[in-house]
Amino acid sequence: MKLKSTILIGAALAALSAFTAQAADTIKIAFIDPLSGPFAATGTSGYKQAQYAADVLVNQKGGVLGGQMFEIVGFDNKISPKESLVQLKRAIGEGIHYIMQGNSSGVANALTDAVKKHNDRNPDNLVLFLNYSAVDPALTNEKCNFWHFRFDANADIKMNALTDVIAANDQIKKVYIIGQDYSFGKAVAAAAVKYLGEKRSDIEIVGNELHPIGKVKDFTPYATKIRASEADAIITGNWGADMVGLAKAIGDAGIDAPVYTYYAANDGITKTIGAAGKDKIRLIHEGRVNPPPTEEYLAYHLGFKEKYPEADITQFRIANALAMLARAMNETNSTDPLKVAGALEGMEYTTIQGDKVVMRAEDHQLMQPISISVHTDENIVLDADNSGYGLVTEKTISAEDADIPPVGCAMERPSS
Amino acid sequence: MLELIFFSLLNGIVTGLLLFMLASGLTLIFSMMGVLNFAHASFYMLGAYFAYTVSMYLGFWVGLFVAPVLVGLMGAVVERYGLRYVHRWGHVAELIFTFGLAFLIEEIVQFVWGKDTKAYHEPEILQFPLFTFFGQNFPAYKAFMLLVSIAIFVVLLLILTRSRIGLIIQAAIHKPNMTAMLGHNVPLVFMGVFGVGCALAGLAGVIAGPALGTFPGMAVVLGSIVFVIVVIGGLGSLTGAFVASLLIGLLQTFAIALDYSVNDFLHLFNISFDADGALRDLWTLSLPQIAPILPYLLLILILIFRPTGLFGNRET
Numbered sequence: 125m126k127l128k129s130t131i132l133i134g135a136a137l138a139a140l141s142a143f144t145a146q147a148a149d150t151i152k153i154a155f156i157d158p159l160s161g162p163f164a165a166t167g168t169s170g171y172k173q174a175q176y177a178a179d180v181l182v183n184q185k186g187g188v189l190g191g192q193m194f195e196i197v198g199f200d201n202k203i204s205p206k207e208s209l210v211q212l213k214r215a216i217g218e219g220i221h222y223i224m225q226g227n228s229s230g231v232a233n234a235l236t237d238a239v240k241k242h243n244d245r246n247p248d249n250l251v252l253f254l255n256y257s258a259v260d261p262a263l264t265n266e267k268c269n270f271w272h273f274r275f276d277a278n279a280d281i282k283m284n285a286l287t288d289v290i291a292a293n294d295q296i297k298k299v300y301i302i303g304q305d306y307s308f309g310k311a312v313a314a315a316a317v318k319y320l321g322e323k324r325s326d327i328e329i330v331g332n333e334l335h336p337i338g339k340v341k342d343f344t345p346y347a348t349k350i351r352a353s354e355a356d357a358i359i360t361g362n363w364g365a366d367m368v369g370l371a372k373a374i375g376d377a378g379i380d381a382p383v384y385t386y387y388a389a390n391d392g393i394t395k396t397i398g399a400a401g402k403d404k405i406r407l408i409h410e411g412r413v414n415p416p417p418t419e420e421y422l423a424y425h426l427g428f429k430e431k432y433p434e435a436d437i438t439q440f441r442i443a444n445a446l447a448m449l450a451r452a453m454n455e456t457n458s459t460d461p462l463k464v465a466g467a468l469e470g471m472e473y474t475t476i477q478g479d480k481v482v483m484r485a486e487d488h489q490l491m492q493p494i495s496i497s498v499h500t501d502e503n504i505v506l507d508a509d510n511s512g513y514g515l516v517t518e519k520t521i522s523a524e525d526a527d528i529p530p531v532g533c534a535m536e537r538p539s540s
Numbered sequence: 541m542l543e544l545i546f547f548s549l550l551n552g553i554v555t556g557l558l559l560f561m562l563a564s565g566l567t568l569i570f571s572m573m574g575v576l577n578f579a580h581a582s583f584y585m586l587g588a589y590f591a592y593t594v595s596m597y598l599g600f601w602v603g604l605f606v607a608p609v610l611v612g613l614m615g616a617v618v619e620r621y622g623l624r625y626v627h628r629w630g631h632v633a634e635l636i637f638t639f640g641l642a643f644l645i646e647e648i649v650q651f652v653w654g655k656d657t658k659a660y661h662e663p664e665i666l667q668f669p670l671f672t673f674f675g676q677n678f679p680a681y682k683a684f685m686l687l688v689s690i691a692i693f694v695v696l697l698l699i700l701t702r703s704r705i706g707l708i709i710q711a712a713i714h715k716p717n718m719t720a721m722l723g724h725n726v727p728l729v730f731m732g733v734f735g736v737g738c739a740l741a742g743l744a745g746v747i748a749g750p751a752l753g754t755f756p757g758m759a760v761v762l763g764s765i766v767f768v769i770v771v772i773g774g775l776g777s778l779t780g781a782f783v784a785s786l787l788i789g790l791l792q793t794f795a796i797a798l799d800y801s802v803n804d805f806l807h808l809f810n811i812s813f814d815a816d817g818a819l820r821d822l823w824t825l826s827l828p829q830i831a832p833i834l835p836y837l838l839l840i841l842i843l844i845f846r847p848t849g850l851f852g853n854r855e856t
Contacts, residue, residue, distance in 0.1 A: 165656055336832050341761040342555055342752050345796040348547040351676045352797075365755045368657045372753070378669055378677030392656035396753070399667070511659070 154215035205234035226257025268533035285494035300355035312361035343373035363387035375400025395509035411440030487530035543674035556789025557689030561744035565737025571776025581763035582645035587745025615738025774852020795831035
């Protein structure tokens with residue numbers, strides 16, 4: 125049996141390689157993200173998702189322009205902006221015209237500037253930047269750039285959707301905000317205070333706290349404080365070990381209030397939080413997982429799990445970015461980044477989850493529905509970290525309601 | 541307010557006793573060998589990771605016993621074949637040796653177990669709230685941590701003050717040469733104390749892993765604070781380590797819990813400052829914000845005013 129399957133796999137591989145050899149003309153997409161170092165887990169997870177999306181959504185459907193295949197090429201930037209620019213140069217040197225990046229807004233800021241500079245100087249060798257995850261609002265506001273497209277919702281849009289949900293809940297009268305003491309934690313707190321003040325001035329902010337990032341050994345004192353403040357809801361931008369510690373302490377203290385988070389799922393976090401966060405931890409995100417929105421998405425997700433049993437689809441937007449890129453190439457019948465960028469502008473696309481999304485031409489921010497999901501082990505079809513726990517979507521805010529118009533984006537468009 | 545004080549008190553004691561398990565081993569090793577073991581907290585981390593791996597196959601309770609023994613054996617090996625060898629080049633070499641060891645262990649842990657937080661959970665039998673007070677739960681596991689720490693303290697104290705082994709250890713701390721002259725194998729005592737010290741750190745890791753998270757940064761988060769405790773308590777003093785651990789544990793929890801700023805304090809004396817003045821950041825500084833510095837501030841004050849520590853009786 126084993127021998128037989130080995131032979132089968134061998135034959136399949138041989139057929140595949142022959143096939144690749146035939147389709148000599150591939151379209152390479154550089155995936156510039158941390159593939160080694162402390163953030164390698166997130167980077168390589170995204171890399172797998174990009175490869176799978178390119179295979180299933182583009183290549184298995186016959187590629188683009190009548191048979192050209194997408195090839196995702198990994199470039200390790202070690203999450204450093206400086207290293208990213210070196211990798212960008214390398215990618216351009218290899219004749220690549222499309223780059224993807226997502227981890228860290230610092231890197232995205234450096235890349236968007238470098239791409240713009242490169243395109244200004246080399247109008248006959250253009251590069252397009254597909255940002256699938258860096259959420260700093262500035263990238264589509266004052267720093268907006270014709271060659272940059274963002275497929276994730278930016279931090280302001282997410283907070284707008286989140287505060288919509290809180291504002292609609294009359295039970296919530298007191299909100300506690302806690303975050304890591306650095307730029308992102310502060311930005312989340314500031315946005316929360318701003319939007320809550322605009323939407324529900326009667327809500328009292330009973331705590332607005334920053335703790336040292338990565339240095340808190342025990343979150344129990346913070347949980348005690350949150351409990352004593354009698355907060356009805358908690359908002360946090362925490363990630364990594366700080367998120368796990370906070371979620372556990374809140375669970376242990378028996379605080380019965382929703383905890384609204386940005387990053388409390390997948391990559392080991394869902395499994396670690398486990399029962400402690402059941403029906404408490406909520407995640408604000410694009411894309412839905414449970415219940416699977418469409419049959420097509422279910423098949424897509426299961427196919428990914430079969431190929432990478434240890435990984436999860438954590439960033440559905442990667443699939444949208446690649447599918448929209450393929451469509452833009454087919455529509456313009458070209459791989460010229462200038463024409464493709466033109467087709468992406470204002471493109472309306474229905475994702476395999478059945479959502480209608482629009483790439484706003486004005487600032488190149490994808491307008492998409494935002495979901496609030498709860499961490500639980502009930503009604504889970506597709507779990508995270510193979511833990512039995514996963515996210516069940518409770519509420520979805522439509523793209524129009526979640527949207528925040530750009531501020532201060534004066535985009536320079538190439539003349540032709 | 542009562543609720544806040546009650547739970548801060550409990551949390552402070554739990555944290556303090558956990559710190560004591562680390563500090564007790566460190567203070568014994570320090571006073572005996574004159575070595576600041578920088579890798580002590582790394583043994584704590586190893587304890588958590590070993591217990592996590594064992595618990596996946598044999599359950600939490602087996603891990604609780606096996607992991608500290610493994611860590612203790614590793615500690616003994618490190619002392620016998622590492623520290624003792626390096627010792628001939630003096631204390632500085634030993635210090636640097638443990639410093640390097642700490643980094644080595646951290647890298648090895650990341651290499652073997654990866655960088656993400658491990659799903660190391662409390663045993664199910666302890667996953668219930670022991671009691672609820674003002675609507676806030678006190679988990680049974682925290683009580684279990686409390687009990688284990690107190691038991692360790694009592695056993696250690698009895699061994700050191702009431703048993704023959706304790707007598708020899710005490711003697712080896714104060715007069716190693718004389719103890720050796722009297723026919724005791726002092727190097728063996730050193731190895732034993734180092735091993736037991738590491739095993740205690742490992743045990744602390746085993747019981748702290750599920751509560752505080754099992755991740756590669758867990759040693760760094762706790763490492764420096766343990767040194768503070770050892771110095772504040774007084775070198776070689778078990779009682780001192782115990783009191784200092786509780787002091788630091790309570791100090792940290794209460795500092796986070798009580799939201800007072802310098803301004804509030806000054807208001808007591810009817811002094812108020814211009815809210816837009818140049819120094820406004822200083823007046824609005826709140827207790828939770830300076831909580832992480834407080835132990836180190838205390839360390840410096842102790843070193844200035846009472847260099848032997850609270851209970852120390854040996855000048856170093």
